[in-house]
Amino acid sequence: MSGEKSLNFIEEIVEEDIKEGKYANIVTRFPPEPNGYLHIGHAKAICLNFGLTREYPGYTNLRFDDTNPVTEETEYVDSIKADIKWLGFEWKNEHYTSDYFEQLYEFAVRLIRKGLAYVDDSTPEEIAEGKGTPTTPGAASPYRERSVEENLSLFKEMREGKYKDGEKVLRAKIDLTDANMQMRDPLMYRIKHAHHHRTGDEWCIYPMYDFAHGQSDSIENITHSICTLEFVPHRPLYDWFIDKLEIFPSHQYEFARLNLSYTVMSKRKLLQLVNEKIVSGWDDPRMPTISAFRRRGYTPESIRNFCDRVGVQKRENLIDLSLLEFFIREDMNKKALRRMAVLDPVKLVITNYPEGKTEEMETENNPEDPAAGRRTIPFSRELWIEREDFMEDPPKKFFRLGPGRAVRLKSAYIIQCIGFKKDDKGNIAEIHAEYLPQSRSGHDSSGMKVKGTIHWLSIPHAKKAEVRLYDRLFKVEDPANAEGDFKEHINPDSLQIIPNAFIEPSLANSEPDEHFQFIRKGYFYLDKDSTTNNLVFNRTVTLKDTWAKEKNKE
C-alpha cells in the first residue's frame, strides 16, 4: 500500500457496496436525541457520517430522534444544529422522528393485523419478570394471545387517550425464549400523556426508540445506518421489523464510541454536572461538549483532525486527552497572534533606565507566519514580569532571573538582576535590574549571550483583564469507571480565575473569534462573558512546558 490512505471498516463496506453496484449513491444520517448538548463523542459520529458522503456519492440527513417527550427540548435542537454547522458540515434534509409518528402508527397496525403485535396490560414489573434473564427463558404474558380485532381496538383506544400512563403497552410478538434479550417481545409503544416539543398534545402514545429508529432509517432510505456498539444486539430486531413490514432494508453498522481521558461522555452524567451546578452550563469550557470546546477556543479544524486520527473501530478505547491537545496546539501555532500578558505579576525596576522615558519595541505577531505582520509594544523603566520568572535562590538549570542572573526581555533589552526587595511577609515585592543599552532587540551589539528570554509589560501602559485558567475536570483518567461515584473524582482546581491579569495595550481592542498566544503561557480566546470594560480570556490550552517536567524531576 504505497501512500494510500487506509480505510476504516465502514469505508471498506461502503466502497465494496458501491463497487458491486449495490448502491449508486449512499445515504447516511446523524440521529441525535434532542435531550442534551453534543459532545466530542458525537463529533466523531458526525465526522464519520458526514465524512462518508464527502468521500462517496450521496448525502447525509440530520434526524432528531424525538420519541421521548419527557426529556426533549427545542433548546437542544437549536444547539445541536449550531454545533454541526460550526464543525463544518451541512445536512441535506432536516427530519424529526416525530414527523413519522402517523406512519409509525400505521406500521404498528400492520403488525397487529399480521398477528405480530399485541397489547399487554401487564405492569412494568410483570413484563420485566416475563422477559426472564439472559440465562433463563422468559414466559408469555397472559395477554399475548389476544385476537387481532381486540388488539386493533385496544391500540386505537390507547391512541385516543382512554388509558392512563403505564396502563397498557404494545409489544412485538416474537419469541420469549430467544437467546437475544432484545427479541423477547420488545415494547413498541407506551402511553405518555406528555407535551411533545413538536407535536404538542396530538399524541399520548409514543413509539419506543427500537420501533422508531430502524423504520425512520428505512423511510429515509438510509443505506448505511451507523451507530454505536451497544446497539449491536438490537440489529436482529430492526431487521425483523423491516422484514415483517416489507420496507426498505436499511443496514446498521456499529462502531465503538469515543472515550476521552479525564472526562465523562454520557449525557446523563453531563446533565448532572449542569443541574447540580458543578459547572456553569453545557458550554462551561471544562465540559467535553462541542459548545464548550468552541467557547474555550478550540477550532473546528482541530476537532476534525482529532476525529480523523482516532479512527473508527469496534474495540473499546480511551483516548489520551494529550492527543486532542496536540491538534489544537498544532492549529494554534499556525494561527494565533502572539501577545504579551502577565498573569501573576511582580514589579521589575530597571534602575539605569531613565524615568519617564518610553520606547516602542517592535515585534512579530507570529514567528510561524510572517504575513501576520508586526506591531510595537511600549517599554519603560517599570515593568510587570511573571512572578515565577524570578527565584531568590535558583538552581543551575533555571534559565530566568535570580540575583546576578541575566535574561533577555523579549523583543527588548538584556537585563541583569542587581537586587530585590521583600514585603513584611517575606514575599518578593520588587526586583531591581540594570539593562544593557546596546542590547536592544534587532540592534544588539552587546555581544552578550543569555540563556533565557522572558515576557514583560510596561506598568504605565498595561491594561487589565480577567483570565480563566482551566485544567482537566477530573483527577482520574476514567472517572466513569473509577471506584465510587464519578463526582467524587472532580478536580477541585479545574478552574482558576485571575481577576486582574495584565495584558498588552493592543489586546484591549480584541475581537471575538481571534485566537491569541500569550507568549510562554498558552493559547487564549475571548470569552462570551467579556464586556468592553472587562475583557475575559479563556485559556484554550497551555504551551508544552518542558521546564515544568524538569522541575518535577527533583
Added chain:
RNA sequence: UGCCCGGUGGUGUAACGGUAGCACAACAGAUUUUGGUUCUGUUUGCCCAAGUUCGAAUCUUGGCCGGGCAACCA
C-alpha cells in the same frame, strides 16, 4: 451461566498469508530573542496454546481476558 462484540508498544491506529509501520506520549540531543515551534535519534507491541502453511498479527480450533444485552431511556 445463555447470546453477541472485541483483544497489535503507555494511548490510539495500520497491515488484508510475505521485513510489524504511523501518530500521540515518554526519553535523549541540535536549533531557538517563547523552556514554544522546528529538526534528529531512542525505548516500548502482535492475549495464550495448538494446528494449517515454505511462511501466520492475518486462516482454523481451544483457552484466557475485556465489553455489551434482562429501562414503559436512547
